Amino acid sequence: MAKTTCNKSRWVRRKEARPQELLASALALFIEQGYASTRLEDIARRAGVSKPTMYLYFKSKEELFKAVVRGRVVPVIAEIETLLAGFEGDSAELMRRVIMLRWVHAGAKKDAGLIRVITAEANNFPELATVYRAEVIGRDMRLIAKVLDRGIARHEFRQVDLALATEVLTSAMLMLTMWNSAVQPLGHLVDDPVMFLEALVDLMLGGLLPR
Known part of the structure; x- marks a missing residue:
């Protein structure tokens, strides 16, 4: 039970940290590649999430910028x-x-x-x-x-x-x-x-x- 609780707590922290991880990944890629050349899937991949997961937080690249x-x-x-x-x-x-x-x-x-x-x-x-x-x-x-x-x-x-x-x-x-x-x-x-x-x-x- 303790192990399950620990894993759940870690998942919650990860979920709460996701927007900041996406912002950090987006910022790095915008600077490296430019805005036009950066794709949402590239940002999701660098942040370690799926593209559908990213859409839960940001609906478009413009909104993310x-x-x-x-x-x-x-x-x-x-x-x-x-x-x-x-x-x-x-x-x-x-x-x-x-x-x-x-x-x-x-x-x-x-x-x-x-x-x-x-x-x-x-x-x-x-x-x-x-x-x-x-x-x-x-x-x-x-x-x-x-x-x-x-x-x-x-x-x-x-x-x-x-x-x-x-x-x-x-x-x-x-x-x-x-x-x-x-x-x-x-x-x-x-x-x-x-x-x-x-x-x-x-x-x-x-x-x-x-x-």
């Missing part, structure tokens, strides 16, 4: 937002922390290769690109804009075009992520991403600090 973004990428940004919520120092240091935390927790990870997939296939799958922009890039931009606005309100930064400054900073970070996740010969065009970001922050703060 959106779940990957919301379940594997967006929480990273939420974690950074939580880490910075109680920051009480000056806005220059806050900006530095935002950019470095974003890189360490997201940009430097293998999962960041998803932005390369989106960029390459946006014309063919505009709805997926729209979801990624709204829920990942848009949230990144709001975080950067919040820090800029904080610095301006506290007279720690000079008055700048908030939207334009946000676009400039976010674009540089996205480009670094794409370079770092690209396959050779385009990969790793930046030798040291951390030094790149430190230089970016120094140049940016040089333009933001009151003259």
Whole structure:
């Protein structure tokens, strides 16, 4: 009886873990093969389940992609937002922390290769690109804009075009992520991403600090 109970408990844990296993497999294959070339049966096989079993959790590849973004990428940004919520120092240091935390927790990870997939296939799958922009890039931009606005309100930064400054900073970070996740010969065009970001922050703060 004890053995049967143990097996049943293990089966329950396995069932509960299945959605995350499917998301992890989907994310890895999207990055390796691209969205268009990844088949649902490939995802199911890597996750160790049958295709009919996968349909119990996700009805289509598009639904699975959106779940990957919301379940594997967006929480990273939420974690950074939580880490910075109680920051009480000056806005220059806050900006530095935002950019470095974003890189360490997201940009430097293998999962960041998803932005390369989106960029390459946006014309063919505009709805997926729209979801990624709204829920990942848009949230990144709001975080950067919040820090800029904080610095301006506290007279720690000079008055700048908030939207334009946000676009400039976010674009540089996205480009670094794409370079770092690209396959050779385009990969790793930046030798040291951390030094790149430190230089970016120094140049940016040089333009933001009151003259």
